Amino acid sequence: GAVVSQHPSWVICKSGTSVKIECRSLDFQATTMFWYRQFPKQSLMLMATSNEGSKATYEQGVEKDKFLINHASLTLSTLTVTSAHPEDSSFYICSARDETVSQETQYFGPGTRLLVL
Amino acid sequence: KQEVTQIPAALSVPEGENLVLNCSFTDSAIYNLQWFRQDPGKGLTSLLLIQSSQREQTSGRLNASLDKSSGRSTLYIAASQPGDSATYLCAVRVGSARQLTFGSGTQLTVLP
Numbered sequence: 098g099a100v101v102s103q104h105p106s107w108v109i110c111k112s113g114t115s116v117k118i119e120c121r122s123l124d125f126q127a128t129t130m131f132w133y134r135q136f137p138k139q140s141l142m143l144m145a146t147s148n149e150g151s152k153a154t155y156e157q158g159v160e161k162d163k164f165l166i167n168h169a170s171l172t173l174s175t176l177t178v179t180s181a182h183p184e185d186s187s188f189y190i191c192s193a194r195d196e197t198v199s200q201e202t203q204y205f206g207p208g209t210r211l212l213v214l
Numbered sequence: 215k216q217e218v219t220q221i222p223a224a225l226s227v228p229e230g231e232n233l234v235l236n237c238s239f240t241d242s243a244i245y246n247l248q249w250f251r252q253d254p255g256k257g258l259t260s261l262l263l264i265q266s267s268q269r270e271q272t273s274g275r276l277n278a279s280l281d282k283s284s285g286r287s288t289l290y291i292a293a294s295q296p297g298d299s300a301t302y303l304c305a306v307r308v309g310s311a312r313q314l315t316f317g318s319g320t321q322l323t324v325l326p
Contacts, residue, residue: 103257131313140303140318141258190257202248203314205258 100124101193103206110181111214117177118209120191126171127193131203132164135188147174181213216241216308220317227294228325235289235320237304242285245307248314249278249289252301261302262289294324 100123110116120130128149133141145166146154153166165177174193178185192205217240227233237247246265250258262271262278264287270279277290287304301321305314
């Protein structure tokens with residue numbers, strides 16, 4: 098099956114710093130990738146939809162100036178958490194759709210755990 | 215707005231039992247429904263995807279059914295094993311929307 102990777106798998110940073118998380122589709126091209134956030138014992142909440150070559154679409158309540166998304170190629174999307182604060186500590190998961198597959202299954206990355214001190 | 219609910223939130227069963235996980239959604243106009251497995255601290259693994267025109271899908275010991283009119287799906291796990299212990303999430307895709315709406319998950323523990 099298709100593989101989606103994320104880097105780094107975990108990161109600890111000081112409050113006020115910026116953190117970049119990469120999401121790559123390894124064996125297919127993805128014009129659309131999705132970024133989710135998951136707090137402990139809660140489900141995934143969609144943050145934004147990343148569109149290759151255009152601006153991301155953010156969900157209501159998600160600050161686009163704080164969570165910068167760049168989808169510069171068909172295999173890479175990045176999420177930058179700017180001026181991170183402890184409340185940004187969470188598990189961030191990306192996913193990508195292989196639009197050549199008829200059933201349009203979404204493939205998920207392994208997640209990135211962010212801890213802001 | 216689509217809402218997805220999963221019951222129970224947690225379930226513990228002895229090894230070998232058959233079990234059913236439930237998922238309900240408020241907007242029956244779905245494009246498809248997907249069941250995922252999530253191990254602690256890990257990403258999601260897709261288990262089964264059911265298109266809106268389908269009634270069920272099977273993969274090994276797993277069987278997922280879909281009743282669109284009543285807004286329900288079930289995931290049946292036969293002969294459960296300790297390795298099945300994980301959180302199971304269902305998610306629906308509505309119409310032309312590209313994103314999935316997730317339920318809160320059922321945390322399953324299969325005791326040896």
